[in-house]
Amino acid sequence: MINYLSNNSEAVLAALRQHIVLALIPVVLGFLIALPIGYLGVRVPWLYHPLVNVAGVLYSIPSLALFVFLPVVLGTKILSPLNIVVALTIYTVALLARTVADGLRSVDFLITESATAMGYRRFRRLVDVELPVALPVILAGLRVATVANISLVSVGALIGVGGLGQLFTRGFQLFYIEPILVGVILSVLLAGVADLVIVLIQRAVTPWTRFQGSRA
Amino acid sequence: MITFDDVVKVYPGGGTAVDHVSLELATGKTTVFVGPSGCGKTTSLRMINRMISPTSGRVLIDGKDVAGQDEALLRRGIGYVIQHAGLFPHRTVLDNVATVPVLLGKTRREAREAAMKLLERVGLAAEFAQRYPAQLSGGQQQRVGVARALAADPPIMLMDEPFSAVDPVVREGLHREFLRLQQELGKTIVMVTHDIDEAIKLGDEVVIFRQGGVVAQVGTPQELLADPADDFVAEFVGRDRGLRSLSFDTAAGLPVRPLPAELVVDDAGRPLGWKSADGVRPTGGTFTSADTLRLVADLAILSPVGIAVRVDADGVADGIAPHHDLADYLAARRS
Numbered sequence: 036m037i038n039y040l041s042n043n044s045e046a047v048l049a050a051l052r053q054h055i056v057l058a059l060i061p062v063v064l065g066f067l068i069a070l071p072i073g074y075l076g077v078r079v080p081w082l083y084h085p086l087v088n089v090a091g092v093l094y095s096i097p098s099l100a101l102f103v104f105l106p107v108v109l110g111t112k113i114l115s116p117l118n119i120v121v122a123l124t125i126y127t128v129a130l131l132a133r134t135v136a137d138g139l140r141s142v143d144f145l146i147t148e149s150a151t152a153m154g155y156r157r158f159r160r161l162v163d164v165e166l167p168v169a170l171p172v173i174l175a176g177l178r179v180a181t182v183a184n185i186s187l188v189s190v191g192a193l194i195g196v197g198g199l200g201q202l203f204t205r206g207f208q209l210f211y212i213e214p215i216l217v218g219v220i221l222s223v224l225l226a227g228v229a230d231l232v233i234v235l236i237q238r239a240v241t242p243w244t245r246f247q248g249s250r251a
Numbered sequence: 252m253i254t255f256d257d258v259v260k261v262y263p264g265g266g267t268a269v270d271h272v273s274l275e276l277a278t279g280k281t282t283v284f285v286g287p288s289g290c291g292k293t294t295s296l297r298m299i300n301r302m303i304s305p306t307s308g309r310v311l312i313d314g315k316d317v318a319g320q321d322e323a324l325l326r327r328g329i330g331y332v333i334q335h336a337g338l339f340p341h342r343t344v345l346d347n348v349a350t351v352p353v354l355l356g357k358t359r360r361e362a363r364e365a366a367m368k369l370l371e372r373v374g375l376a377a378e379f380a381q382r383y384p385a386q387l388s389g390g391q392q393q394r395v396g397v398a399r400a401l402a403a404d405p406p407i408m409l410m411d412e413p414f415s416a417v418d419p420v421v422r423e424g425l426h427r428e429f430l431r432l433q434q435e436l437g438k439t440i441v442m443v444t445h446d447i448d449e450a451i452k453l454g455d456e457v458v459i460f461r462q463g464g465v466v467a468q469v470g471t472p473q474e475l476l477a478d479p480a481d482d483f484v485a486e487f488v489g490r491d492r493g494l495r496s497l498s499f500d501t502a503a504g505l506p507v508r509p510l511p512a513e514l515v516v517d518d519a520g521r522p523l524g525w526k527s528a529d530g531v532r533p534t535g536g537t538f539t540s541a542d543t544l545r546l547v548a549d550l551a552i553l554s555p556v557g558i559a560v561r562v563d564a565d566g567v568a569d570g571i572a573p574h575h576d577l578a579d580y581l582a583a584r585r586s
Contacts (some may be wrong), residue, residue, distance in 0.1 A: 153327065241342055
């Protein structure tokens with residue numbers, strides 16, 4: 036395996052880079068799109084259940100089907116990385132829109148009430164109070180979405196763009212175990228590191244959660 | 252002055268919450284809305300800062316209808332304290348207190364400096380400033396809630412059951428603190444409670460609501476105890492209102508008798524107890540002329556001989572009041 040790595044370091048690194056880009060751009064895009072959608076699901080109460088249902092249906096579409104189907108809808112080339120990005124963004128939105136809505140719904144009524152009574156207008160209350168208080172729930176969803184994306188990118192290898200997934204297809208085609216092992220280990224490591232980074236961010240931006248439930 | 256002008260609140264399908272209420276709440280005084288649950292007291296309070304809009308009628312602050320004012324700006328000028336304090340869990344104590352000044356455009360730094368002074372004012376040590384609400388006890392959170400409401404120095408404070416989520420001992424301390432603060436600050440305070448004792452203790456004026464959002468009686472605590480408007484109010488203020496009304500008078504006018512030989516005093520003249528067959532029995536306490544008649548009555552009842560002992564500022568006994576003297580005094584005062 037060491038031999039394989041030293042002989043193919045450039046190809047492996049390129050695959051890793053592509054994997055990171057393909058997994059993380061959808062996380063960022065999906066998060067930004069999910070914020071307003073999730074908020075709508077709270078602001079307009081009757082939208083919440085349709086939102087949860089549509090999100091559930093979207094998330095249940097098999098990824099390979101979506102990868103193949105998207106070029107037809109978007110008019111992109113079948114080998115375009117854009118297909119992967121769009122598909123994973125859809126999954127991320129499906130996952131996070133519900134998380135954002137649930138996070139905002141979890142904010143204690145007393146807290147929003149007292150914010151209003153102190154003279155917050157709606158938008159500033161959302162940004163200054165509701166979103167920060169919902170952040171632990173939202174970040175937990177972001178962890179799931181990130182790890183899921185990292186594993187889904189590999190499936191893209193079946194249509195020719197798949198970051199570390201290409202190492203699997205190469206290994207299968209050549210009946211050669213080393214690239215498969217490298218691919219598996221690197222994608223697991225990548226998922227672990229990404230998860231850890233989000234946990235560290237969460238600790239940094241929500242220091243107050245450490246005291247919840249324990250009174251000094 | 253806060254004015255309720257023939258205010259009605261009807262909820263769609265939910266009946267009448269507030270039924271033709273007209274009130275005038277004096278500036279610089281504490282007015283307490285009290286009544287059983289579902290009597291419209293909280294609804295009335297929340298109409299002052301437009302958290303709820305009346306179905307008909309007007310609420311005015313210093314003659315200006317609140318309905319015509321910008322909601323957010325109006326609320327920034329009115330302090331608001333709720334049960335459980337409603338603190339922001341993601342902000343430190345200091346930043347919670349600084350909330351409204353920051354909304355009003357103060358820099359965070361200015362607002363924090365002012366907040367620090369306020370914490371001291373409500374009796375919280377500086378070490379609490381950097382803690383989060385979850386690290387505080389219920390009583391401490393409530394103090395922070397009061398500091399937060401006071402932060403922008405609003406002329407009006409609305410308090411919705413501010414002390415009902417804490418245990419009786421803590422509540423007692425918060426009551427003392429509240430009375431001390433109000434003496435210093437002289438805010439126009441409107442407080443809601445379901446506890447008539449709290450209302451009598453803290454209110455300059457008390458508004459008793461009954462079911463259906465009707466005002467049953469408005470008056471000072473003394474007036475309500477001495478002269479309830481009807482059976483509902485009499486029932487609500489409680490069976491022992493006669494005894495409680497004694498809390499509003501001092502013993503200054505109560506005549507005392509000279510010290511009898513049975514009262515044992517020390518060399519300085521401080522009372523030690525009453526002589527009896529089996530030694531000296533403790534007096535059970537003493538009163539000064541500044542104490543309330545309620546304390547005198549209590550002492551007379553508890554005393555082994557039915558006599559309360561008065562002392563001067565140095566604790567030297569200077570007279571006694573047997574319970575029948577107290578009864579005669581009260582009877583003479585009433586006629």
